[in-house]
Structure formats: structure tokens, C-alpha cells
Amino acid sequence: MRHLMNPLDFTVEELDKLFDLADDIATNPTKYTHACEGKKLATCFYEPSTRTRLSFEAAMLNLGGQILGFSDAGSSSASKGESVSDTIRIISCYADICAMRHPKEGAPMVAATRSGIPVINAGDGGHQHPTQTLTDLMTIRALKGRLGNFTIGLCGDLKFGRTVHSLINALVRYPNIRFLFISPPELRVPDYITDMLTEQGVSYSEVIRLEDCMPELDLLYMTRVQRERFFNEEDYVRLKDFYILNRDKMSLAKDDMLVLHPLPRVNEISVEVDDDPRAVYFKQAKYGVYVRMALILTLLEIDI
Amino acid sequence: MLNVGKIEEGFVLDHIEAGKSLSIYHHLQLDKLDCTVAIIKNARSNKMGKKDILKVECDIDTLDLDVLAFIDHNITVNVIKDGEIVDKKELVLPKEIKNIIKCRNPRCITSIEQELPHIFVLADEEKEVYRCKYCEEKASDSTTPW
Numbered sequence: 001m002r003h004l005m006n007p008l009d010f011t012v013e014e015l016d017k018l019f020d021l022a023d024d025i026a027t028n029p030t031k032y033t034h035a036c037e038g039k040k041l042a043t044c045f046y047e048p049s050t051r052t053r054l055s056f057e058a059a060m061l062n063l064g065g066q067i068l069g070f071s072d073a074g075s076s077s078a079s080k081g082e083s084v085s086d087t088i089r090i091i092s093c094y095a096d097i098c099a100m101r102h103p104k105e106g107a108p109m110v111a112a113t114r115s116g117i118p119v120i121n122a123g124d125g126g127h128q129h130p131t132q133t134l135t136d137l138m139t140i141r142a143l144k145g146r147l148g149n150f151t152i153g154l155c156g157d158l159k160f161g162r163t164v165h166s167l168i169n170a171l172v173r174y175p176n177i178r179f180l181f182i183s184p185p186e187l188r189v190p191d192y193i194t195d196m197l198t199e200q201g202v203s204y205s206e207v208i209r210l211e212d213c214m215p216e217l218d219l220l221y222m223t224r225v226q227r228e229r230f231f232n233e234e235d236y237v238r239l240k241d242f243y244i245l246n247r248d249k250m251s252l253a254k255d256d257m258l259v260l261h262p263l264p265r266v267n268e269i270s271v272e273v274d275d276d277p278r279a280v281y282f283k284q285a286k287y288g289v290y291v292r293m294a295l296i297l298t299l300l301e302i303d304i
Numbered sequence: 305m306l307n308v309g310k311i312e313e314g315f316v317l318d319h320i321e322a323g324k325s326l327s328i329y330h331h332l333q334l335d336k337l338d339c340t341v342a343i344i345k346n347a348r349s350n351k352m353g354k355k356d357i358l359k360v361e362c363d364i365d366t367l368d369l370d371v372l373a374f375i376d377h378n379i380t381v382n383v384i385k386d387g388e389i390v391d392k393k394e395l396v397l398p399k400e401i402k403n404i405i406k407c408r409n410p411r412c413i414t415s416i417e418q419e420l421p422h423i424f425v426l427a428d429e430e431k432e433v434y435r436c437k438y439c440e441e442k443a444s445d446s447t448t449p450w
Contacts, residue, residue: 083417104413106438110420125411127439 036065
């Protein structure tokens, strides 16, 4: 039995297989409509989430399976003091697979060690969010036709953004990728990441102005400055509007550059950019469902 | 000069940084063993100025010495049999340590689930970096000892 805790749990070859399956699901959705009949997905969300939970639920429903679960800790036994270890033992009796989000880092891993069913980490604090990374990789592969041989700009909160850290770790396994880190000095990418890139001989630069590097980019990954990661409201207010992607900046970019964003967006991408064909962040959400469908089938070992 | 006699079988842990012997005594759980233990503090040392020494008279398979390497890999471990040194063990950093240090990340699951063991995994042998198995927080000098 396998779980998914970290995007690196899967080898590059295993990811290729997963994305091939997701591609097939996107092309032939009807082939999979009964694939999980009689199976149940438990969504155990100890903190609120809209997209991730609904995306998992949509994925299971598309496969003909059923869903059960809770969407905040207050409506679960956690409010009575039940441990994650005990909860997952119970959930294992009710469902065939579990997607867990928890504010405490490592909680899904604890669940996986005690679980009788596959557990998917649906986000644990500021630590990992592997299905977002799978979604990002799937979107790049589907729309660029390749994973590798490109320059990617990551912009915004590169210090606290877990999606950014996960994506960098996943992308370094592909050939000829150049990273441009675009952030204010206060939110620059952590040293352990730049150290890792230097050690692996991966090319990267750090820049402050988005305009300076727009023409070079094949991909731009925008992120939100998250209020909940700041201890100080003043710092948050000062940094939240540091980068706003608008039509003027987009005019500097290549015709085939793609803009991705893990969403939710606040105001870092102006709504005027939404109609630009290079803005693919809403398509990304669709790929998120296909990749989660492929993941559920893979972890349940269902072949169609 | 204080004299502590030879032991017949067991270990002599030498070159312990002065003041650390009691912490090692607890980490090796020597308090739970029914054997003779000599704790020598602040012994004179040419190499270190001052050092601590632990003499433990026990079966040589009784002790898990992995933890020693994590605490201080400069400690010399002499294995004693029939009153003589028969082996000097080289300390190798353990791949994993359990309940030796506590994770200090307030967002780690170990901060709320009390019964969970605090496990750190050797992430970088060259730089001697250990990371929490659950949240990957780096163990540092300020990490809370158990």
C-alpha cells in the first residue's frame, strides 16, 4: 500500500505514468466514470479549504465513487481531543482512501503510519502540498508539451510559499531548467533551496523587478503574499502589493509564455490579465481534478 | 587525585566534554540498569584540559551506543573484557534518533500529539544535519533536549 506525502515520493518515471493516465482521463472521461464504483474517499480537512477539498471530491465523484468526511476540525472528534492516529484508524474502517489536510506539519505522515488505507497529504501547515505540485507539473506538461528545457520565473512570496518550494524540488529532477526568483528581499527564497540548486549545478538568479525578466520567461508562477504567514500586520501590508501582474507587464512577455498561480489570487494578478490566452491559472484547476483522479486510481491500484 | 578502579567487563567512555557525563548517563538509560557505574567529572586531560569519563560495568551488548555519536562523536569508546581494552569503537552518526531531542517547531504534529516519539533523521551526513521526520525542521544547538 502506498501513500502520498511529498511530491518526491514518486520517481520521474512514476510521475510520467501518472500524467499519462491523467491525460487519458482528460481525453476519454467516460471510460473512467465507473472506475471507483463501490469505493469511498474520506476527505479529512482539519482546516478550511475550498479548492483542494472540492477538487478531491469532484475527482472521486467523476470516478463513480462516493465521498464522506469533514471540512474543519470543529466538526470532527479532534475538537474532543482525539489524536490523528486514532481518527485514521476509525476512518480506515469507513473508507477506502483518505485525503487529509491538517494545520500541523507531519500530521498526514502520522496518519499514514497508522492507517489501513492509502493516505494523501492534502496540505500540512507550511510544509508540503504534493497534489498542488502534481497539478502544476501536469499543467506545464499538458500546455508546454514538456517538463524540462525552460526558464521559469517564480514571483511573490518565495520565503513562506510551500507550493513554490515543492515545485522547485520537483522541477530540479528535469533537465535544463533555469529558475528566476522574483521577490522583495524580505521574501526571498530560503538559503537551503539556493544551496541545493548550487550543489546540483542548477542555474538560478534572484531579481527584484518583474519587468526586468519578463522577456526571458517561458513560464511565470505567481504566488500570493499570505497574511497568515506574517506575525506582523505592518510587514504584510507593506509587502502584499509588491507585485501586481497587469497587461503592461504581460506585453513584455513572449507570445507563448504561460502564467500559473496556485490560487486563490488576491490582487497580485490584475483581472484584466484573465482573458489573455497565456493566463492558464483557471485551466490549472481543471488539470488538478484530472491528476487527482489519476492519483486515486493509482493508489487504489485500479487498472482500467 | 581520585582513583577509580578497573572494571572487568563493560565500557569506558573517555574524552567526554566536561559536564556532559550526566546527560549521557540519562541518554544511555544507565539509571535503569542494575550495574556499577562510575561517573568521573572534570578529570585532568592533556588533550582537553578537563574531561568527563564514564565507566560502566555491564554486558557489552547491553548498551545502544548510537546515541553517543549524535551527542558527541569525539567520545572514545573502549570495550573492556577481563579487565583489558579489547576494542575501541568508532562512533558513526546514527541514521535515526528517537526521543533524544524534541522538535521545537510549534507547527509540528509532535507539539500536540503527546504520545508520538520525536524522531530525527540524518539528512546530511557531511554537514551532520538531522531533520524532524514529521515536519523536516532542522535540529540545531537550541533544539530542546529530551
